[in-house]
Amino acid sequence: AQSVAQPEDQVNVAEGNPLTVKCTYSVSGNPYLFWYVQYPNRGLQFLLKYITGDNLVKGSYGFEAEFNKSQTSFHLKKPSALVSDSALYFCAVNPSGTYKYIFGTGTRLKVLA
């Protein structure tokens, strides 16, 4: 079965420190990979995506993500965390030839001042 895993329910990081939110997937073919952020009682906001090309993709608000095909991972990173980055982050995969996204279970990021 196709699945997306976010192994950490919560990640705590001090403001100014680098952050990493992990995502691995089990999907055949060459899926598209996405990261979204969700603030309380809000919709999902698109951060970045990987389709093809350079393994390091840059997105909104200083976030970037590194695609690793051999490890089937797509970890979200930011060099210097802000308190305002505190939110729920979802990794999503769009299997090729389909319309749907498969979401991970989400990781709550808490940036401490």
Place this chain on the structure above:
Amino acid sequence: AAGVIQSPRHLIKEKRETATLKCYPIPRHDTVYWYQQGPGQDPQFLISFYEKMQSDKGSIPDRFSAQQFSDYHSELNMSSLELGDSALYFCASSLSSVASGRFRTDTQYFGPGTRLTVL
């Protein structure tokens, strides 16, 4: 830039009642998706439409139906509501394409959601 619009934003219904959720995609987007997000859960794909035809189906209960209209807006109809239907319902839209005989859809942009509470 115009975003996905959903209405209503909040809806309270009694068990066994019906509900209709509406979604207006970003202009020129041809694909609409519906997701259900329960409390503390990740969004679960329900159904999608491309050019007014159902394109993919996920874990949508038989009590639910949806369609996409000629102006590309979509409606999710929910009947015989149950307590377990209480959730945040998201609509998303995207632009799809066919290249070299293969279908691909671009980034899905999500609306703010409709919070449905069933009492």
